[in-house]
Structure formats: C-alpha cells, structure tokens
Amino acid sequence: MIDIQTKMTERALELLCLPEGQPSFLLDIGCGSGLSGDYISEEGHYWVGIDISPAMLDAALDRDTEGDLLLGDMGQGIPFRPGSFDGCISISAVQWLCNANKKSDVPARRLYCFFSSLYSALVHGARAVLQLYPENSEQLELITTQATRAGFTGGVVVDFPNSAKAKKFYLCLFSGPSTSLPKGLTESQDADQATELTFTSERAPHKKARRDLVKKSREWVLEKKERRRRQGKEVRPDTQYTGRKRKPRF
Amino acid sequence: MRSVRSFRFRPRELPSGNMKLLTHNLLSSHVRGVGTRGFPLRLQATEVRINPVEFNPDFVARMIPKVEWAALVQAADTLNLAEVPKEPTEGYEHDETFLRKMHHVLLEVDVLEGTLQCPESGRLFPISRGIPNMLLNDEETET
Numbered sequence: 562m563i564d565i566q567t568k569m570t571e572r573a574l575e576l577l578c579l580p581e582g583q584p585s586f587l588l589d590i591g592c593g594s595g596l597s598g599d600y601i602s603e604e605g606h607y608w609v610g611i612d613i614s615p616a617m618l619d620a621a622l623d624r625d626t627e628g629d630l631l632l633g634d635m636g637q638g639i640p641f642r643p644g645s646f647d648g649c650i651s652i653s654a655v656q657w658l659c660n661a662n663k664k665s666d667v668p669a670r671r672l673y674c675f676f677s678s679l680y681s682a683l684v685h686g687a688r689a690v691l692q693l694y695p696e697n698s699e700q701l702e703l704i705t706t707q708a709t710r711a712g713f714t715g716g717v718v719v720d721f722p723n724s725a726k727a728k729k730f731y732l733c734l735f736s737g738p739s740t741s742l743p744k745g746l747t748e749s750q751d752a753d754q755a756t757e758l759t760f761t762s763e764r765a766p767h768k769k770a771r772r773d774l775v776k777k778s779r780e781w782v783l784e785k786k787e788r789r790r791r792q793g794k795e796v797r798p799d800t801q802y803t804g805r806k807r808k809p810r811f
Numbered sequence: 812m813r814s815v816r817s818f819r820f821r822p823r824e825l826p827s828g829n830m831k832l833l834t835h836n837l838l839s840s841h842v843r844g845v846g847t848r849g850f851p852l853r854l855q856a857t858e859v860r861i862n863p864v865e866f867n868p869d870f871v872a873r874m875i876p877k878v879e880w881a882a883l884v885q886a887a888d889t890l891n892l893a894e895v896p897k898e899p900t901e902g903y904e905h906d907e908t909f910l911r912k913m914h915h916v917l918l919e920v921d922v923l924e925g926t927l928q929c930p931e932s933g934r935l936f937p938i939s940r941g942i943p944n945m946l947l948n949d950e951e952t953e954t
Contacts, residue, residue: 622941637945
C-alpha cells in the first residue's frame with residue numbers, strides 16, 4: 562500500500578511540472594498520515610496538508626512529518642489567502658467529495674466550493690494534480706464540470722488505460738493560461754496510445770450478441786459453439802447439419 | 812466484590828505537529844459571508860515551542876513576497892518574539908542576516924496549543940497538538 566501511494570505522489574509531482582532546482586510551497590489535499598507529504602519533503606519542497614480524519618492526522622504526528630497539518634473538510638473550502646501555494650497535489654482523496662455523507666450535502670456544491678477556493682489559494686499560473694478513483698464516467702464528469710466552472714483548464718491524464726489493475730486517473734488543472742496536457746503512461750512505447758479519457762460502460766461486448774438470439778435456434782447453437790472456441794475448448798466443426806431439428810426422442 | 816483498577820499509561824510527551832507562523836500568515840477564515848475580511852486570524856497561544864529547521868535561503872526568499880507584514884508582526888508580538896523584521900529590506904534576497912531572521916520567525920516557531928479567531932465573525936478555531944481544527948458546522952459553510 563505504501564509503495565503505491567509513494568509512486569502516485571511521484572507521478573503527481575512529475576505532472577505538476579514545478580520549476581527545477583527551486584523549493585516550492587505546496588498544498589497536499591487529503592494528506593492522511595503524511596506518506597505523500599514525506600515524498601514532497603524528500604524532493605526539497607515545503608507543504609501544508611489538510612485531512613478530515615483526526616485518526617489519520619494522529620498517525621501523521623507519530624510519523625513526525627515536516628509539513629504543517631490542518632484538520633479540515635475540503636468541501637467546505639480551502640481556508641487560505643489568494644496566491645498562497647505554488648502548486649497542489651492530492652492522492653486518492655477528491656472522489657470522496659462525490660459522497661453525500663449528510664442529508665444536507667450536495668456534492669456539486671461541495672465540489673464547486675472546493676475548486677473555487679483552491680483556484681484562489683493557488684498562485685496564478687500554478688497547477689493542481691489530483692489523483693483520484695472515479696466510480697464511473699458520470700462521477701468524473703461531475704468533478705471536471707465543477708473544476709471548469711471554478712475557472713480551471715486542463716484535463717484528465719490516464720496512465721495504463723488498458724490495465725484494470727494499474728489504471729490511474731490524474732486530474733490536471735491549470736489556473737493560468739492553457740498548456741498542453743502531458744501524455745499518459747502506457748506499457749508499450751507507442752506514442753500513439755490515446756490519453757483521452759474514453760469511458761464506456763461496456764463490460765461484456767459479447768453479451769449483446771447473445772441477447773437477440775432465440776434459445777435452441779440454429780443461430781444460438783452456432784453462437785454458443787463460437788463462444789466455446791473463443792474459450793479455447795474443443796468444438797466440432799460447423800457443418801450443414803449443425804443445429805438441425807432432431808427427432809422428438811432427443 | 813473485587814474493585815477493578817484500571818491502569819492508564821500516559822506517555823510523557825505526546826507527539827505533536829506544528830503550526831508555523833508562515834502557515835498562520837496564509838490562513839484565512841472560510842466562514843460563510845466573511846470573504847477577504849477573514850484575514851488575519853487572531854492568534855492566541857498557550858503553548859509554543861522553538862523547533863530548529865534547516866535554513867534554506869532560496870525558500871525563505873521566495874516566501875517573502877507572500878508575507879503579509881502587519882499580520883506577521885502582530886502574531887510575533889502576541890508570542891513575544893524579539894528581533895522580528897517589520898518589512899523586507901532592500902535587496903533582501905542576498906541579505907543573509909535578514910533571511911536568517913525571517914527563517915526563524917516563519918519556520919522555527921511552532922504553536923502547539925492555542926486558538927485562531929476569525930476577525931469578522933469571531934469564530935474560534937482551536938489549535939491542538941499543533942493542528943488547527945478548521946472544520947465548520949453546517950450553518951457556517953458557504954454551501
């Protein structure tokens with residue numbers, strides 16, 4: 562678990578494109594027990610972390626992190642003066658804004674409050690890189706819409722889009738003039754791999770083929786034999802007799 | 812009837828974080844309706860600790876333009892700190908004496924226990940073990 566967090570922090574910092582050889586002042590949203598913060602410190606930057614969980618912050622105290630910690634709810638706004646931070650990262654936290662924990666919570670409003678106050682707290686031209694786990698495309702769209710409303714430009718960088726395990730989403734937001742979005746990582750070295758987010762609810766493309774077939778019909782039998790061939794099983798070859806009507810005693 | 816004795820071991824010193832004066836200088840109240848009048852938060856400290864931090868002149872120099880001097884001077888005053896510059900000297904980027912003083916004030920003075928008060932609404936944010944509690948209740952949030 563620790564290693565993944567550190568890797569994601571490393572990637573987020575990479576995407577942040579901070580000026581080289583210069584210590585920056587960063588905001589870590591959902592800093593938790595300070596794993597990401599430790600990496601930021603190691604890279605020579607200074608940071609302030611916010612988290613909503615006293616237990617996680619306690620763990621951060623035990624680990625003696627270098628950044629200042631705040632107990633706060635990002636959905637209530639980032640309580641800092643305009644132009645406080647040179648950049649912002651977040652690891653696995655922002656998707657929580659989409660949960661309505663109390664009846665009074667409206668996710669869209671909390672998201673907007675978060676993004677607009679974050680926009681203000683950043684130095685003009687600074688970036689925010691937010692690694693998150695969106696539940697589905699609707700949720701991701703909700704998040705990006707509110708970020709855009711708040712004044713951010715940018716997009717989603719997807720690393721390893723073809724791997725269910727390794728796939729990671731980084732919401733890269735720019736508070737100044739638009740720059741080009743960095744490319745997402747892939748297993749192969751192909752430069753043509755798409756980094757655009759293609760979110761489909763397609764999970765079983767073969768299921769559609771089966772839906773319209775009448776059971777036990779010739780088409781159904783042929784489709785079933787094809788399926789078993791795809792599964793690598795031994796199947797008799799299709800002939801003119803495949804799926805023919807048999808005598809009732811069958 | 813046997814009486815039950817409970818033993819509670821309290822560690823001598825609980826690990827605590829820090830709220831640096833740099834952070835205090837940037838914090839602003841986000842209570843509903845307060846806006847820019849939420850700065851600066853009035854600092855009151857009951858426990859302060861000096862915590863040496865490695866001097867990084869580059870970083871200190873980069874933070875100087877962000878500092879709100881009136882708020883810093885006031886906070887330093889509350890904590891009875893001596894030798895606090897009231898404003899940046901000319902050519903401060905190369906003035907090591909100045910940068911070292913600012914480094915000490917901004918990064919080495921930790922507030923462990925105290926309160927931060929919103930100047931507009933009067934709302935108190937407690938600081939416990941170096942961590943300010945900025946959680947608002949429903950009526951106070953903008954949403």
